[in-house]
Amino acid sequence: MAAAAAASKHVDLKIVFLGASGVGKTSLVQRYANDTFEPTQSTIGAAFTLKTWHGRRFGVWDTAGQERYKSLSAFYCRGAGAAILVYDVTKADSLHALDAYMDLLASAKDGCFKVLVGSKLDLAPDAREVTLDAAREYATSIDALHIEASAKTGDNVMDIFNHIGVGVFGFDAMTASANGSPASTPTPTASTSTVRLDDDSAAKSGSDKKKCC
């Protein structure tokens, strides 16, 4: 009966991770699955995670990242309400490799909320290849929010999902809920699917946890 109950879980928001192989998608999913106050209800390794965010159910889908399977990722994107596009801040090529994934989002929901995530932020001080400006410009071009995060340290990982939750469901969804204890309070947004955060000082500060731009 427990298995049956798990299978019957409805998902309020489907989130897909997209990005080239090796950029750290799986690690980010793992960090999110294991490191939040909200319980993880179901996982298939790191390939699928079902969690609650302030009473809303997020279904987080990892996708195959290898180049030759890229087209297959469209199967995972069907009906996605949010997409997390991941690049590696230490690999310049990984940012523009995301161009190829944008077409796949045609099968996502209209107005799919996009977040561009620079991963491996912990390595940025010594090995950064993608500047904040370049990433920000790219995010603008694809109508996405930009965040840098580290699965290793956990920096900003929760913020990715908090921003998505607020961006999709509105700020009220977070404030109205007594459940959970978010790591930070995202900027309130309008009901549009695109969020712009202007926090340059935070982004440029290596010690600051908020690196949204």
Added chain:
Amino acid sequence: MGTIEDNPFYQEVTTRYAHLHGHASAKGYALAVPRASSLAGYVVNEAAVMMHVLMPAASETEFITMDRRHVTLDKEHGVLITGRGFRESRSVGIQFEEVFYNADFQPFTIFCIEEPLEGGLSFLFATDDDEFESGGASGGADGSSGGEETGCGGAGDGGSESSRDLYTLDVFPITHTYPEYVSLLTRLASASLVGSIVPALCEFNQTPINPQNNHAYTVRRLRALCDATLTELEVSVDGIREAIASEPQYQVQLQVAVESFVLGGVNTHLFAVLCQYHARQERRVQAGIAALGAMGLDEMDVRPELAGCELGEASRMVELLRECRTPLEKKMVVRATLQTITLAVETHLEAGAEPLNADDMLWLVVYVLCRAEVSHLYAHVVHMREFTLYSASLQELAYYVASLDVAVAFLAQRGGTNVTSDDDDDDDDDVDDGGVEAAAGWSAAGAHELVNQSQEAVARDAAVTT
């Protein structure tokens, strides 16, 4: 209990289709007459009659129907077994056989059988009290008069248990099997009310399916059937509206139950069409399996530490697809398969190893499919993906289906390079592999074809979900 003369099928044969009856009796052909209760909603038309006229064939136990299908008589077990030409092999019990005589006093046999040789939904409402009475002339079993739609003869009300007691969410866990859903709905609403949808299901089963537009038209027809059933339930059964108002989840569960009821009722007809329509893609999938079947995990594109993973149980699990009637049942099988894979991997990997990711999963599912004996994989995927009428929001199940979808698409692409031109000469999108993609049997162009098929369904999915 009724005589053969009371049987609506027989009445139709001897009146509206008297020419067929006259021809069959003159030639000494046998006639199979389904019992009355099995005719709930069954359309007795000329095609149905011709399907039940049995002409002698190579031996005394073999027959060919007037529409050229094959039937075998198993005397030992007292059954007629349908064969070539029928959508499924069905073993139909013979209640009794009776010898009649034509105008020339030549004998011809009538087999009184448990259900139609094809079509019909008697398994839903079979009872023990509606058998023919051989000879005699007692009252008709269902009193129906053999029109186009015969109603629900034989469906008892099944309502000894208070239906109000069943208005709890516990009776509608969303992962029931098809027979369980039939039972639940029948207990909830009474068999006669649930059975009121049967004529529509029978009509669906006896009309051609147009698979164009990625099955959109068929989906709309089935969705309309479900909507009508739900409306009838809400209007006719006390308490349902109140239950829905107090607990929205109840409505979802009721929808899934009705969806399973409808899709289970049309499964044989629908799935046969899916298999036929997607035969070309299935050839590609099977060619892909043939190409990759001999490869071990260590030869596939998985991490070395996964190479020794034991996945035999997962292959046996996915073979259960063959026994499923509804898309929901199939999704549960796929879910169990992927969870078995996950468990096998987690057992195999050492602590601290990188967890299973989507790249791994693709190859592991491909490996499992290559070792399972499941035909019509492509049709199964389409069945699950396209014929989800209300349960689209069960996204956890959607993940499992997508994983299978990706693996089958991958196999189809791999097999696309191996299907010969004779097998696949109508393909204009065959593969132009090169470099690394050729090594993996992968074609982006072919993938886009498959992806486009998937994307066409998105708009409809969105409409269905809302």
